[in-house]
Amino acid sequence: MTHYVELQVLTHFSLLRGASSPDELFAAAAVLGYPAIGVSDIGTVAGVVRAWEAQKATGVRSIAGTRVDLSCGRRLLLYPTDRPAWSRITRLLTVGKKRAGKGGCLLHWHDLEPWSEGVVAILLPHEADEENLAALKDLKAIYGRRAYMALFQRRRPGDAVRIDVLARQAGGAAVRAVVTG
Secondary structure (H helix, E strand, O other), rough: OOOOOOEEOOOOOOOOOOOOOOHHHHHHHHOOOOOOEEEOOOOOOOOOOOOOOHHHHHHEEEOEEEEEEEOOOOOOEEEEEHHHHHHHHHHHHHHHHHOOOOOOOOOOOHHHHOOOOOEEEEEOOOOOOOOHHHHHHHHHHHHHHHHHEEEOOOOOOOOOHHHHHHHHHHHHOEEEEEEOO
């Protein structure tokens, strides 16, 4: 049995980005021996109910969260540590949805802090550059020990070097790194 848990899973509720239903994703995770997967649809928690049903059918634990793409270009996965944190995440999404109008979710970096208590935040970096280093410092300032950075391949030349530099940046900022797909 593997101990890998994929934390960056989009369902078909992430319109035009995710292709598979929660049922299909959880069935595949069961075949691969994953103990859990993190459902993190973009700007929504719409896939969570179906993920819960798929969890019951497959035995693969569902970790409910969301992905937010901020106006500054930064992208984060947000996962609650408890029920009050889940409420804060959904209220944050409500702020973004009210601001953006139908079908959107417009959030700014400064929107995060009031809703950050008990929330685990995982930065999805673009490049291993000074902008990413600044994002790590900002993330650490808001989320403290609940701040992480994802390391993932983009299937492009230079991935190994990029991941190595990102891992060193995370260490330098005292932010733990997690591997995602």
